[in-house]
Amino acid sequence: MNENLFASFATPTMMGLPIVILIIMFPSILFPSPNRLINNRLISIQQWLVQLTSKQMMTIHNSKGQTWTLMLMSLILFIGSTNLLGLLPHSFTPTTQLSMNLGMAIPLWAGTVFMGFRHKTKAALAHFLPQGTPIFLIPMLVIIETISLFIQPVALAVRLTANITAGHLLMHLIGGATLALMSISPSTALITFIILILLTILEFAVAMIQAYVFTLLVSLYLHDNT
């Protein structure tokens, strides 16, 4: 059981060909592009969701920050759909790979930081020192704020990876435990099965929440820096 616990996180290859790119591009098929004024049901539902989310997320920004709307909306759609598709049996979730999450987090965070330094240099530098600190604490506090700035992209990526990976792993383990317990004591297996159901509901929520959190934090960094 040890080896195939982690086998589902291996990069998928089929007969030696890396098909991970196909799997990453698969959610795009589920989002057709609207052609008309009144579309079919699938597109209408997606349009309604995107409008709801974008209103909720982008009203706090000024006009300069709202130029990032397309980027942030596609980000939350991608992470949400990839996480939800990973809950189907036997599927591979690209967001469990740290490489991909770092690739998403670092450019976005760096974009917000560089934008802040370019347009509002004084205010961006002033973020390194909270207001009203005693004078003798200033050097230490600047160092701590710098560290906390540089840890932001790493935290973004690792948070997403760890949450999704831990959830999948827990479901594998509890599912295996339920199967093993069925021949020994069915009542315990029933309890474990109920735990599995609750965990699955949690995983659905986590899938969407993680997408939201990722995007929200990027938008927060953007708000600080525009």
Add this chain to the structure above:
Amino acid sequence: MASVEMWYSSPWTKSLPMRVKTKLGLPLKEKKLMEVKLGELPSWILMRDFTPKGIAGAFQRGYYRYYNKYINVKKGSVAGISMVLAAYVLFNYCRSYKELKHERRRKYH
């Protein structure tokens, strides 16, 4: 006697509607799969367009055929998208069959 191809290539015969042309006899290249006789099947397969553009065209045609039949309709239902998800699950099962083989229920693993 003129062959079918020679007769077919005049401008008048080309302008006939498709249902008439299938009755009169099409060249092999333009027949659809269901109209090809069993003996002609290998040569029909070899005549298909296997260039990248042809393969991309085939994927595009297949995608739009499914999309216009099940999703792009006035009252689309959940079946349209759940068939896609079921096919995705099946694809992933086939992909990871090699590892899943060992998890079958046996007395001695």
